[in-house]
Amino acid sequence: MSELRYNLISGEWIIVATERAKRPKDFIKAKKEQQSLPEYKETCPFCPGNEIQTPVETFRLGDSRAWKVRSVYNKFGAVSNEDKKERHIHGLYNSMNGFGMHEVIIEHPRHNNCIALMSYEDVENILKVYKSRYLAIQEIKGIECIVIFKNHGPAAGTSLEHPHSQLIATPVVPPQVRGRLERAAGFFDFNGKCAFCTMLESELKEKTRIVLETDNFVAFMPYASFVPFTTWIFPRRHSPSFGEINNEEISDLAKNLKTTLSKLYYGLDNPDFNYSIRSIPVGEKGTDYSHWYLSVIPRLSQPAGFELGSGMFINTVLPEEAAKFLRDIK
Amino acid sequence: MSELRYNLISGEWIIVATERAKRPKDFIKAKKEQQSLPEYKETCPFCPGNEIQTPVETFRLGDSRAWKVRSVYNKFGAVSNEDKKERHIHGLYNSMNGFGMHEVIIEHPRHNNCIALMSYEDVENILKVYKSRYLAIQEIKGIECIVIFKNHGPAAGTSLEHPHSQLIATPVVPPQVRGRLERAAGFFDFNGKCAFCTMLESELKEKTRIVLETDNFVAFMPYASFVPFTTWIFPRRHSPSFGEINNEEISDLAKNLKTTLSKLYYGLDNPDFNYSIRSIPVGEKGTDYSHWYLSVIPRLSQPAGFELGSGMFINTVLPEEAAKFLRDIK
Numbered sequence: 001m002s003e004l005r006y007n008l009i010s011g012e013w014i015i016v017a018t019e020r021a022k023r024p025k026d027f028i029k030a031k032k033e034q035q036s037l038p039e040y041k042e043t044c045p046f047c048p049g050n051e052i053q054t055p056v057e058t059f060r061l062g063d064s065r066a067w068k069v070r071s072v073y074n075k076f077g078a079v080s081n082e083d084k085k086e087r088h089i090h091g092l093y094n095s096m097n098g099f100g101m102h103e104v105i106i107e108h109p110r111h112n113n114c115i116a117l118m119s120y121e122d123v124e125n126i127l128k129v130y131k132s133r134y135l136a137i138q139e140i141k142g143i144e145c146i147v148i149f150k151n152h153g154p155a156a157g158t159s160l161e162h163p164h165s166q167l168i169a170t171p172v173v174p175p176q177v178r179g180r181l182e183r184a185a186g187f188f189d190f191n192g193k194c195a196f197c198t199m200l201e202s203e204l205k206e207k208t209r210i211v212l213e214t215d216n217f218v219a220f221m222p223y224a225s226f227v228p229f230t231t232w233i234f235p236r237r238h239s240p241s242f243g244e245i246n247n248e249e250i251s252d253l254a255k256n257l258k259t260t261l262s263k264l265y266y267g268l269d270n271p272d273f274n275y276s277i278r279s280i281p282v283g284e285k286g287t288d289y290s291h292w293y294l295s296v297i298p299r300l301s302q303p304a305g306f307e308l309g310s311g312m313f314i315n316t317v318l319p320e321e322a323a324k325f326l327r328d329i330k
Numbered sequence: 331m332s333e334l335r336y337n338l339i340s341g342e343w344i345i346v347a348t349e350r351a352k353r354p355k356d357f358i359k360a361k362k363e364q365q366s367l368p369e370y371k372e373t374c375p376f377c378p379g380n381e382i383q384t385p386v387e388t389f390r391l392g393d394s395r396a397w398k399v400r401s402v403y404n405k406f407g408a409v410s411n412e413d414k415k416e417r418h419i420h421g422l423y424n425s426m427n428g429f430g431m432h433e434v435i436i437e438h439p440r441h442n443n444c445i446a447l448m449s450y451e452d453v454e455n456i457l458k459v460y461k462s463r464y465l466a467i468q469e470i471k472g473i474e475c476i477v478i479f480k481n482h483g484p485a486a487g488t489s490l491e492h493p494h495s496q497l498i499a500t501p502v503v504p505p506q507v508r509g510r511l512e513r514a515a516g517f518f519d520f521n522g523k524c525a526f527c528t529m530l531e532s533e534l535k536e537k538t539r540i541v542l543e544t545d546n547f548v549a550f551m552p553y554a555s556f557v558p559f560t561t562w563i564f565p566r567r568h569s570p571s572f573g574e575i576n577n578e579e580i581s582d583l584a585k586n587l588k589t590t591l592s593k594l595y596y597g598l599d600n601p602d603f604n605y606s607i608r609s610i611p612v613g614e615k616g617t618d619y620s621h622w623y624l625s626v627i628p629r630l631s632q633p634a635g636f637e638l639g640s641g642m643f644i645n646t647v648l649p650e651e652a653a654k655f656l657r658d659i660k
Contacts, residue, residue: 001413002428004502012505015428017408078347078636078644083331092532093553098332098345149635157634168636172334175342176641202422223423276639297638304487305479306408306498308627309606311506314408 007224008195011183014224015314022316024325027228027300028269037112037161045075046106046162058103059132061125068122069129070106071167077102078168085142085171101137101169105129105148111162114152115258116265123254126165130277131250133167134243138282143169145177145281148242153272155299173281180278181290188289196291200234209323212260216252219260221323226313227301229268229322231260233294241285242277242292257294260326264298267329273298337554338525341513344554345644352646354655357558357630358599367442367491375405376436376492388433389462391455398452399459400436401497407432408498415472415501431467431499435459435478441492444482445588446595453584456495460607461580463497464573468612473499475507475611478572483602485629503611510608511620518619526621530564538650541657542590546582549590551653556643557631559598559652561590563624571615572607572622587624590656594628597659603628 002017045053051064055073062068079100086097107126108118115123130148137146150165151158187195203209203220211219211231219233233256235249245253264271279292307313332347375383381394385403392398409430416427437456438448445453460478467476480495481488517525533539533550541549541561549563563586565579575583594601609622637643 001410002408004409004426004428006424008422008424013500013502015408017406017428076347078332078345079334080331092338092529094336094338096334098334098347145640147636147640149639151634155632157632157637166636168640170343170640170642172343174640174642176639179641199422274635274638276635278639295639302485302487304481305604305606306477306496307487308604309479309506309608309625310475310477310498310500310504311509312500312504 005224007222007226008187008199009180009183009222010224010226011179012224012226013312014226015312016318017314017316018318022228024229024267024317024322027271027298027317029271034112034114034117034265034270039110039112041111041162044111044162046104046160046164047111048109054104054106058136059129061129067109069108069125071103071129071133072106074102074104074166079170081140096171099142099171101140101143101167103133103167105133105165105167107163107165114163114261114265114270116261116270118258120251120254120258123258124251127245127250127254127257130165130167131243131245134279137167137169138243140169142171143282144173145170146242146279147174147276149274149276151274153270153299155272156274177278177281181280181284184289184291185287194238194289194291196234196293197238200236208320211263211323211326212256214252214256214259216249217256219256221319223319225315225319225322227297227299227303228315228317229264229271229298229300229326230319231296231326233257233260233296235292238288238291240280240287240290240292241282242279243285253294260296263326263329264296267326268298268300271298271300335554337552337556338517338529339510339513339552340554340556341509342554342556343642344556345642346648347644347646348648352558354559354597354647354652357601357628357647359601364442364444364447364595364600369440369442371441371492374441374492376434376490376494377441378439384434384436388466389459391459397439399438399455401433401459401463402436404432404434404496409500411470426501429472429501431470431473431497433463433497435463435495435497437493437495444493444591444595444600446591446600448588450581450584450588453588454581457575457580457584457587460495460497461573461575464609467497467499468573470499472501473612474503475500476572476609477504477606479604479606481604483600483629485602486604507608507611511610511614514619514621515617524568524619524621526564526623527568530566539653541593541653542586544582544586544589546579547586549586551649553649555645555649555652557627557629557633558645558647559594559601559628559630559656560649561626561656563587563590563626565622568618568621570610570617570620570622571612572609573615583624590626593656593659594626597656598628598630601628601630
């Protein structure tokens with residue numbers, strides 16, 4: 001028998017199909033070890049020495065010859081700040097120029113590194129650059145929302161091996177963000193408290209879906225996970241905007257994120273995954289009802305026609321089992 | 331420069347990134363011809379002679395030894411009518427038993443057939459079975475919505491070669507369906523007419539995104555297509571429920587669907603794709619503001635972290651170019 005579960009944050013029903021149940025270890029695919037890649041690749045535009053191949057550098061930690069993390073314009077930006085924010089409406093057709101920012105954050109000089117294998121300090125450096133770029137870009141007039149994300153491996157939509165993340169700042173509030181805000185506001189209006197803080201409190205009490213607790217962050221699998229091994233990392237402190245993360249939290253998130261990704265790396269043999277930081281639209285950072293978080297989505301299954309036709313996902317592994325599996329990997 | 335476009339029906343903004351633009355023919359991948367598969371496979375549960383390997387048969391066109399189309403229970407159903415419709419709410423956790431129906435429609439006896447290669451009559455038979463199952467299942471108490479869909483190829487989420495579609499009837503209105511209805515109702519309340527009829531009228535006037543017109547149906551690419559080559563097939567007649575398709579329309583849809591899928595088959599070398607029929611919740615079939623349609627989604631690109639983190643999609647091909655490409659394939 002299967003079960004339907006409702007996700008309070010996304011507003012989605014998912015089906016946990018235990019008839020097609022898989023054990024967590026069924027998701028392990030034979031995957032090339034990250035370390036078997038070369039440490040340096042002459043043709044890689046992100047490797048040290050090839051800095052000239054990347055467009056405008058927007059930020060750097062470390063000096064130009066021995067940098068730790070760099071952010072640069074995306075060479076094939078989906079949006080650009082050279083464009084104007086202009087809306088065109090004719091009849092049913094509503095469009096805008098592709099105004100925005102699209103940057104690449106080169107996470108580490110070493111070609112074959114990845115967060116699961118880095119030191120805490122390395123990861124802290126990446127998060128510092130995220131914050132710095134977030135704060136700078138939220139001041140640009142016309143930017144509504146900033147999405148920081150990472151694609152690891154081909155099933156996650158990247159073919160570039162060198163460890164990197166991206167940032168896209170959009171001139172509209174993305175509909176997924178708007179939907180989450182509306183549900184969170186509804187929850188707040190009815191209950192008088194933040195839905196995310198309430199969920200975190202409840203998960204800490206239930207314990208079964210917790211992956212990892214650190215001082216300032218909790219990694220857990222949502223009750224209604226839409227794909228196997230979805231992991232959310234929530235700050236314990238109520239805070240709507242990622243831009244407001246403090247230094248202590250950056251250190252602790254580095255620890256939590258690295259450890260969570262290491263559990264995936266060793267437990268599921270370096271699976272392809274995405275993560276994204278889900279923050280508030282830049283103009284709404286003072287709200288009481290929203291809460292930023294980081295969402296890790298391993299790409300172990302392929303959504304099919306039912307998912308595309310209904311928005312409901314069939315998940316073949318119980319979040320409680322997946323969480324236990326990762327929790328037990330030391 | 332790129333462009334953002336708003337999809338009136340899905341409520342989503344998409345980015346058409348012409349900086350990363352691909353020509354339609356860049357999407358052609360070397361793909362095994364359907365006909366190179368065997369006509370019959372002894373181990374295939376959907377091949378004639380193996381009927382005993384499928385669960386309960388719910389419908390059949392033709393006699394038991396020389397059937398044309400069969401529908402059967404899905405052996406690993408995501409939901410089941412043996413379960414009760416029961417809601418459980420405790421604290422923040424809202425769940426339901428996995429009540430519903432999950433059937434497989436075996437489209438043709440021949441293992442290596444596919445709609446693009448079938449006769450109009452074969453496709454008509456499949457659509458007749460869709461309608462028959464839709465009408466029967468909408469009478470089951472507790473069913474809220476019926477999703478008919480097809481997965482063709484591994485990137486579309488199937489590993490079964492034998493041509494088949496599926497039907498899942500859900501005990502809740504899926505959130506994507508609810509969202510579409512709300513937007514359509516808002517459009518109707520403001521404009522006094524159906525958003526889908528209005529869009530169709532506008533597309534027929536603009537012409538640039540039309541793929542194929544037949545007597546009762548129009549295949550076109552939505553102005554804000556979220557992935558390359560998304561094609562919508564709209565009935566010309568305003569009709570909220572697929573269950574109300576008439577015989578003349580079934581014949582014409584067979585022609586339109588087969589031709590559209592043939593254009594994809596020959597133009598892009600048998601790409602993996604999904605389609606789904608987007609109909610109204612079963613209790614709302616008399617509304618003036620909704621309109622069923624069939625959505626074909628080729629699986630040529632992989633959504634990445636930005637898409638997962640924002641719900642906004644980056645499409646690398648202009649719908650107008652993709653439509654022209656398919657229109658020109660005879």
